[in-house]
Amino acid sequence: MYETWEELEKSIIDCKKCKLCSGRKNIVFGTGNKxxxxxxxxxxxxxxEDMQGIPFVGKAGKLMDKAFEGLEINRDNVYIANIVxxxxxxxxxxxxxxxxxxxxxxxxQVILVKPKIIVLLGSTALKNILGNEYGITKTRGNWIxxxxxxxxxxxxxxALLRDENKKVEFWKDLKQVANKYKEIL
Numbered sequence: 457m458y459e460t461w462e463e464l465e466k467s468i469i470d471c472k473k474c475k476l477c478s479g480r481k482n483i484v485f486g487t488g489n490k491x492x493x494x495x496x497x498x499x500x501x502x503x504x505e506d507m508q509g510i511p512f513v514g515k516a517g518k519l520m521d522k523a524f525e526g527l528e529i530n531r532d533n534v535y536i537a538n539i540v541x542x543x544x545x546x547x548x549x550x551x552x553x554x555x556x557x558x559x560x561x562x563x564x565q566v567i568l569v570k571p572k573i574i575v576l577l578g579s580t581a582l583k584n585i586l587g588n589e590y591g592i593t594k595t596r597g598n599w600i601x602x603x604x605x606x607x608x609x610x611x612x613x614x615a616l617l618r619d620e621n622k623k624v625e626f627w628k629d630l631k632q633v634a635n636k637y638k639e640i641l
Contacts, residue, residue, distance in 0.1 A: 457560075457563075458568075461568060464561065464565070468483055468485060468541060471561075473557035474542075474553060476543065476544060476550075477542055479545060480506060481506045481507055483542060484500075484505045484509055484511050484541055484543070485509070485537070485541060486511060486535060486536060486537035486565055487535070488532060488534050488535040489532060489534060489535055490535060490568065492569055492571055493572045493637060494533075494534045494574075494633065495535045495565075495566065495571035495573070496512075496574075497537055497539065497562070497574060497575070497581045497585060498511060498516075498536070498537075498580075498581060498613075499540070499577070499578055500538045500539060500542070500543060500547075501538060501541070501542065503543065504517075505517075505543065511537060511538050512536055515617055516613035516616075517613070523613075523626065527630055527633075529634060535569045537562060539558060539559070540557075540558045541558050547614075555584050559584060572640055573605070573606050573607075573608065573636060574605055574606075575607075575629075575633055576608065577611070577612045578592060578610075578612025578614075578615060581609075581612070586600060586609075596609045596611060596625065597609075599632075606636065608632060608636075610626055611625060611626045611629075
């Protein structure tokens with residue numbers, strides 16, 4: 457594990473641990489407050505993220521920004537990362553070996569950030585962080601506490617673009633996060 461952000465970022469800059477490196481334009485490391493109390497973890501970068509090197513800047517990110525705005529969550533005050541740091545082709549779900557290649561980077565990010573709350577955006581984040589026994593449909597909206605961190609699994613914003621009915625649940629879940637944050641301050 458790396459003890460500083462500089463060491464961690466340097467370690468990933470030329471990563472070739474999996475085949476996703478061959479198609480990337482940029483490594484999408486993470487963004488936001490490196491001392492945030494709330495961390496959001498998604499699946500992986502899409503085309504816009506790969507182009508800009510920043511997570512959640514495409515359509516799903518814009519939707520998440522609207523939710524942040526409505527809940528008075530400042531994007532600059534949270535930390536946002538993904539399970540994989542390189543874009544899977546055609547935005548497919550990362551394969552297990554690809555996720556496993558990146559998980560130590562993500563674990564190190566969590567150790568450095570020291571968040572109190574982690575919001576798991578979608579099934580890929582949920583399963584890779586908390587385990588395969590969790591399913592997003594049954595788990596979303598319910599707090600899970602492990603190792604002094606509380607987790608809120610919810611829909612990935614991209615799922616809301618495919619199914620508008622999930623927007624209400626996503627909003628409720630993020631509202632719980634905002635309320636819990638106020639509680640633990």
